[in-house]
Amino acid sequence: MLELTPRALRLLDFYADGQDSRHFRLRIDAPQPGDLAVIPGQFFMLGVPGFGEAPFTYVSPPDEGGEFSALIRSSGRLTARLFELESGASLGYRGPFGKGWPLLLGARRVLVVAGGCGLAPLAGWIEEALHHAAPLQLRVLYGARSAPAQVLGRERERWRQVLPLIETLEHGGPEALRGSPLAQLDRLFAEEQPQVVLCCGPEAFMLAIAKTCVRRGVAADNVWLSVERRMHCAVGLCGHCYIADSYACVDGPTYRYDHYLQLLAHGNTGHAGGELGVGPC
Amino acid sequence: MRVVPSICTFCGVGCGIGLRVEGARVVGVEPQPGHPVSQGQLCSKGWSTSFAIDTAGRLTRPLIREAAGLRPASWDEALQRVAGAFREALAEGGPGAVGVISCARATNEDNYAAQKFARAVLGSNNVDHCARICHSPSVAGLTLTLGSGAMTGSIADIDSADLILLIGADASENHAMIGARILRAQARGARLVVVDPRRTRLARLAEQHIQLKLGSNIALLNGLLQIIFANGWENRAFLDARCENVEVLRQHVAGLTPELTSAQTGVPVAELERLAYTVSHAKAAFIAYGMGITQFQSGTNNVVAVSNLALVCGQVGRPGAGINPLRGQNNVQGACDMGCLPNVYPGYQPADSSEVQAKFAQAWGVPMPQAPGLTSLGMTTAALAGDFKALMIMGEEPVLTDPDQHHVEHALRALDFLVVVELTMTETAKLADVVLPAASFAEKDGTFTNCERRVQRIRRAVNPPGEAWTDWQILGALAARMGYLGMIWADAEAIFDEMAALTPLFSAMSYPALDAHHGLHWPCDAAHPQGSPRLHAQSFPRGRGRLLPVSQVDPDECPDADYPFFFTTQRLHFHYGGGSMTRKSPLLERETPAGLLFIHPQDAADLHLHDGQGVRLRSRRGSLETCAQITDDMPPGTLSMPYHFREAPCNILTNSAQDPQSKMPELKACAVAIEPLPPGVAPRSADELNKEAGYGSF
Amino acid sequence: MVPSESRHFDLTCCELDSVERLRAHLAGGRTLYEVREDGQGGRHWQALTADDPTPFVAQTEPPPFAAKAFFFAEREAVFRFDGERFVAIEPTAPAQVLFGLHACDLAAVAYQDQFFAADAHYQARRAAALLVGLDCRHSCSQGFCTLVDSGPEVRAGTADLILLPTEAGWLLLIASVAGAAAVADLALPAASRDWPAQRVAHRQQVASEQGDGQWLQDGIAAINAAKVSAATWESLGLRCLVCSGCTTVCPTCSCFAPLERKLPDGSIEQERVWDSCLYEGFQKEASGHNPSALAGQRVQRFWQHKFGEGFRQTFGRYGCVGCGRCDHVCPGGIGVHAVMRKVGKPCSN
Known part of the structure; x- marks a missing residue:
């Protein structure tokens, strides 16, 4: 029970x-x-x-x-x-x-993209990946509204020593890194094409990142998102976290992008727009 | 699981519900499929009843104020304190210095007991209730023109109307089962026209929405009359047979050309002409109005103007036709009917008639007061002047729902003694010297009278929590303490029978008769043993219907350079009154922020205001903070707030300018200034603002 | 109780001389509920005593409330926090009989049995209940059970006993092990009549009354093909007053919300209470973001949940059992008939 x-x-x-x-x-x-x-x-x-x-x-x-x-x-x-x-x-x-991020990836080249507090669900994965037996070529792209809005300061400090951490700010920071993380994808893809993308942030932001990555050749079944929903029971009963015929508390919050697109197509929110910020959280 | 048939306790529609009882608790509600008013449906408030009457958080013991605050006390001690305080106030200030504000949510039996307590025990006509702030202009206005202030038809008349004309009433939100019935009528082919400054849900669904300028009701209605007379569209036969003063009215409106009316109301001439044609050519027009007519300083005249239109078009007294005020509270009709008004005894028997006084003196065994009574506003004003000492408030929340809240709060603080009879610790109860715990509607027997004059039974489903009593028991025990033993009743039915015996309007009613008919409409007497669903078929109570020339009166306060926005108030489908019941539902409470302001997208853009951003509103009377919701429900230049939220009590802003005839305050229109709070800064609640200003919280 | 193996239980049929005798027998040792009129226009599940003298009346119209609340309670305490510890509140599960359930409502119970398979509160009460079904001979006013495979004859595996009305009197079908045990003492004689033919005749009668259901098929097809425009959903949303009536009376709706109540002893009790996906706040997140902010989106969700192909595959049937309660209870006039007709119309999309 x-x-x-x-x-x-x-x-x-x-x-x-x-x-x-x-x-x-x-x-x-x-x-x-x-x-x-x-x-x-x-x-x-x-x-x-x-x-x-x-x-x-x-x-x-x-x-x-x-x-x-x-x-x-x-x-x-x-x-x-x-x-x-x-x-x-x-x-x-x-x-x-719920379901977590995929753990043992056959892939070597992984791009992690986070917006705002969306870095939190990815932190554990990044830490595990760093201790993985077969080291990954892992890059982390992190966008925030402003420097004070950035989270996980101690973790980022550590990561900076061991992996490429690209940090964008909507306001402030160096000119080259100002704006949305979306703007960095050109350069990152040019440097090295990732095989797998993990992304967490506001929903519209994630969808834009995922769409761009797929357009640039990442397979849709190699892109993973973590979505936010109101949740109460967390065991698939109370109904609040529905996305079409899926409940995010059981089937998510981590979804494979291609699956998620199918849900949107059959759900009630597929046609709803949204702004592309990295969000308050 | 048991299901106990009862009547919904929220608005004045009077829907049939079954209280679903598990053990000793009401856990839910179901609609009565065969109920003639609600026809098996309910609104969100009705469905959420179990939360509203949840005993968690209910008052269970009498409370008495000491220096340190309120403390629990026995009934004996509490009643002793109340009786002593009333005696003292009577000794000091006489019967004019004491009074009772009764409750439009309590039963007829409770209200009968309240006015009997005021008149027979306190010896005072100082008894009132909140009809003052919803429909006193209806009573005043329709009494002038027809001779009776209630809905002329019944809700079922919607089914036979071919036109529904809704003026200043947001029926799908505030009287949802009337709104639902209107939608069903529309689906079977009836036409719907909505007159409202706001683009309400029904306005969006209507074939015509007359989006008039706030407070221009009389200009609009007079303008329609002008078009009707000018085209010879008036119902001549009806006017000849049933009305008086036709020529005076015709002359009065003759010069009000459509162009002039259009300029005053902001409604295009073609729209005016179209509506004038529609309403005058309808076979049966169900004309309904709400607080968008009554809550103005011209409230009574607004009602008269509606009445003029209906009479000129002959839309009264036939199936489907009628003038129908949509009343706000479940038993506001009943509180009026029971004589909880300073000027009338039960059944509208005039309080200044020596014959009536003699009748009640005889029946109740004590002399009746001669002096005219004070309205609730009169009582608070007298309290501020030091002339009014002791007050009982039964289940009302004037601190939150009255206009100009500072006035009410200061007045209540100025009293020597305040006793509040309540279910929960409301803002008003927090000011009391004694708080007495009352039973909710699910915990007592009695009757409610809905807005169509239908008197319906409610039934005790569960026991009151702790030591709570029904209002009439409290009043009876208090009367006994004060030496009057004529208010000790065996049960609610005994009160109803006493009332019916003294009230011609109700003389053929009894609990068994109400049970058998899903309630009965008054008048219900020897001539109408089955009640009277429709009034005025042959004649009006005053004989001929009176056409009264009235003229446009603009709101007392209009936008100017300092306060550039019009401000109005409204209700939400999800909440009721001060929210003390509906906000206990986790579902309804989740539905909106605790306080919000509706603003047109263009105004928001001009102010660089985002949806959900905090704003500060100021009027000449006060200020508050809340969050903005951008919606084209509002016309540009007019802002609106619901009044359900103590965090953002919009009546801090509203004007207390009064209708001279009914004393109705002008809650629907004033002028305000608005400034956005910085993005990301949450609006502060009234409590927080008060603390910061050093007022202390109440 | 209908354990899963009973879904394959072979029906046997007995002559039933008196429904009232059966009812009185079942009421011994259990609380028996039957739908009764209250004289004020309401009809409710009401507890009867074993010696209740009122004759049983086979009602054509289903009652306003299905059996849902007996198992998935409308308000139910889940746990208590005493200041330090969280203590689970065990569900109470009195032995109950629901007497005279229609086929549609039994199909809904079976649907919720699956949905709440791992919910201790639901299952405790469900296991303690005996379900006595009633085959319908005529369609109720808004029902369409034959179009969604839920009736008019009680479906296999959804009841313990089934009352089968015939011109010549009552028959009783024994439909589960628990049902057989419950009537063993009555020694009912086996029926010699051709009861399967009787049931087929009922089905044909009701099917002819309910029509071919093109309106429903068109609506279901449009919803699953995602062919219904956002504008159509919004026009329906404008008529949704957000009363929560449809989700409350829908026998398969199962959403709930938490409610914390402070008890007089200072402890905190968490209840779960019925919720409605039609509320704007249903999915609103603490940040203010709302994936279903528009009324039309929420109306769409409700109907996708009832007729979506994904849900049908999961549960083996549509979430709609064709009882028509949403038609009765919707103040906006957007119950199942109006909605499915509107979304199924090609011109509306």
Whole structure:
């Protein structure tokens, strides 16, 4: 039977990590074997008693002691309350849920593209890839509104040492890197054609990146997206995260682009437009 | 699982519902398929009833104010405190210094008890309720022209109308089952015309939308009359047989040319002519209006102008035709019918008639007050002047829903004593000296009267939480404390029977008769034992229908250089009143931000305002912050806010200029200034703004 | 209860001298519900005692509420937080009999049995319920069960017992192991009549009353071919008042939302409550982004969920069982008939 009751989770500590965002360290009180099997890109439901539950992705997966970290941006009642809490606060945890990023890629050349807080679901994957036995040629393209809006500062600092990290800003920064990450694809593809693209950010942004990459020769079944939806039950019952006949909490939030396009074609949102920003989050 | 038949407690339509009870709790609602009003359908509010009456967060014990705030108390102590305070106020200021504001959401039985308490126990005609702020102009205006202030037909008349003319009423959102019935009528071929400054849902679906300038109702209606008379389209037979004053009215409108009317209303001449033709040539025009007619300083005259149009076209007293005010609250009709007005006893028996006074003195065993009573606005004004000491408020939220909230709040603070009878801790209850916990409609027996005068039974489905009592029990116990034993009733039916025996309009009604007929329309007496779904078929209560010349009165406050936007108020389909019930639904609460402002895309562009951005609004009376929603529902230059949200209480802004006849405040029009907040800055709630300004939160 | 193996249960048929005797028998030891009129225009599932004297009336019109709420409760506590710990709230599952369920509503129960297969609350109550179906002899006013393969005769594997009305009196079909056990003590005599032919005759009668269903086929085809324009959906959306009536009465709708309630002892109880995908806020994210911001998109979603080919393949049938309740309850006049006629019309696309 599906688990609808949270387990106790402790807020250990946090630090500011980007505008309106905090990097939280959390501990599951009684970790179970399943907690160690988290795949990057999966998510958990964070319960703030009195303020409901909401989905967040792991930046680092739970360790043997049940400790893990998550990047959370303040938007809405639940996060507003979370940001008022002190270390030691009692929270609720359910997870892991959903499908993560593909793990063992036959491919060698991978391009990761993230917009805003969309970097968070990719962080765990990047870390794993860096420790992979057969090293990948991994490049990370990260776009944000402005320097203060950039998240995962400590992680990016580390990555910069070991892989090409291209950081664009809509406002500020060097001229060459100003604007949308879309504008960097020409150069990146010219340098080296990626085989696989992983992308996370606002939906319209992801779709534009994916479309461009496919046009430039990446196979649609080698492009992966992670979408955001309102979620409550996380087990495919409550209905909120529908995308056509798929539920993002079970079948996603990570989708293969070609599958996702099929869903859009059969869903109710395929014709809806949207702006191409890297978004608030 | 049990299902208990009842009547929806939200708007004045009076839909039939079944309360779905699991254990000791109402968990849901289902529509009554055979109900003559709602025909098996409900709106989002009705469907969400179980949340609205959820006992979590309900008041369960009486509360008494001490220096430190409100503390729980026994009924004994609380009633003693209330009785003592009323006695003191009476001793100090006489019966003019005390009063009761009753509740258009409570039952007829509760309202009967409230006015009886005011008159028989307090010895005062100071009794009122919120009809003042929705339909007092309907009562005043239609009494002048027809002799009776209620809907002349019934909701079912929509089914036989060939034209539905909706003026200043957003029926699909606020009276959704009437809106639904209008849509069904349209589907079978009836024509729909909507007169509204806003492009409402029904306006979009109508064959003609007259988007008149805010507050130009009389100009429009007079202009239509001019066209009708000029073309000889008036219903001469009807005018000859049933009306008086025709020539005076004809002369009055003769000079109001279509060009002049077009200039005043902003409606093209061709549109005016088309509507004048349509309404005068309809076989049966169901003319309905709402607060877009009544909530103006010219509210009574607006109603008279609607009445003039209907009479000149002969659209009264026939199947499908009629003048139909759409009332806001589930029992606002009943609260009026029960005499919770300073000037009338139950059934509109005049309070200044010595005959009526003698009748009630005889029945109730105490002398009746001679002095005229105060309206609710009169009471608050007197409180500010120090002439009014002690007030009972039953289940109303004037701090949130009244015009000019600072006035109300200051007035309530100026009282020596305020007792509030409520379900939950409302903004008004927070100001009280004593708060008494009341039973919700699901927890008591009684009757509601919907906007078409249909008196319907509600039934107790569950027990009240904790120590909550029904309003009439509270009033009866309080009366007994004050030495009056004539308000101890065995049950709600006993009150209804007492009322019916004293009220000719209801004399043939009883609970068994109501049960048997899905309710009955008053008048229901020996001559009309089955009630009266349609009034005025042969004659009007005042004899001939009176045509009264009225002239356009612009809103008291129009846009100027300092306050360049027109401002109006509206309701949302999802919320009701101050939101104290509907906002408990997680689904309805999720539907919109807690407070919002509607603005036309062009105005938004001029202000460089994005959808969802915070704005600050100012009027001469106050200011607030909220978020903007860009929509072409609004005409350029006019802004609108719903009044359901305590975070952004739009009545801080509205004007308290009054209709001289009904004292209706002009809630529908004032002037405001708007400035966008910086992008990304969330609007602050009224509470936060008050704290920052050092007012303290109430 | 209808465990999955009973879907292959071989029907047997008994003579039933008295439906009331069967009803009284089943009501022993269980709470038995039957649809009754309330005298105020309502018809509800109402608990009866074993000695209830009212004769059973085979109702043609389905009641306003299907069986859904008996298993997927409209409001239900899921867990409680006591300040430190989260404690699951076990579902209560009293033994119940639903007596006289129409075939369409039973098809919907079977549909939800699949959807909620791993939901402990649903399954606990479902396992404790005995379903007594009722074959229909005539179509109800808005129904089209024959067009969506849900009736008029109760489908195999969806009920424990089936009441079969005939001109010559009642027959009872034993449709599951639990059904057989429930009536074992009654020693009902086997029926000698040709009951399968009787059921075929009912089906033909109802099918002729319900017509060829071209309107429905055209609508389904248009929806699945994604041939319905956004403008058509928006014109339907303008008529959606967002009352939530359709999703509430739809026997296969299953969406819910969380509701936290503060209890008097200070603890917090989380309920799940029925939700509706027609609400604008249904998919609105905390950031304000809303993938289904337009009313037309939400109306489209509702009908895709009922008639989408993907869902049909997952559940083995359409999400619509043809009960017509959405027609009755929609204040905007956009129930299944109006919508499918509109979207199926070539000119509207």
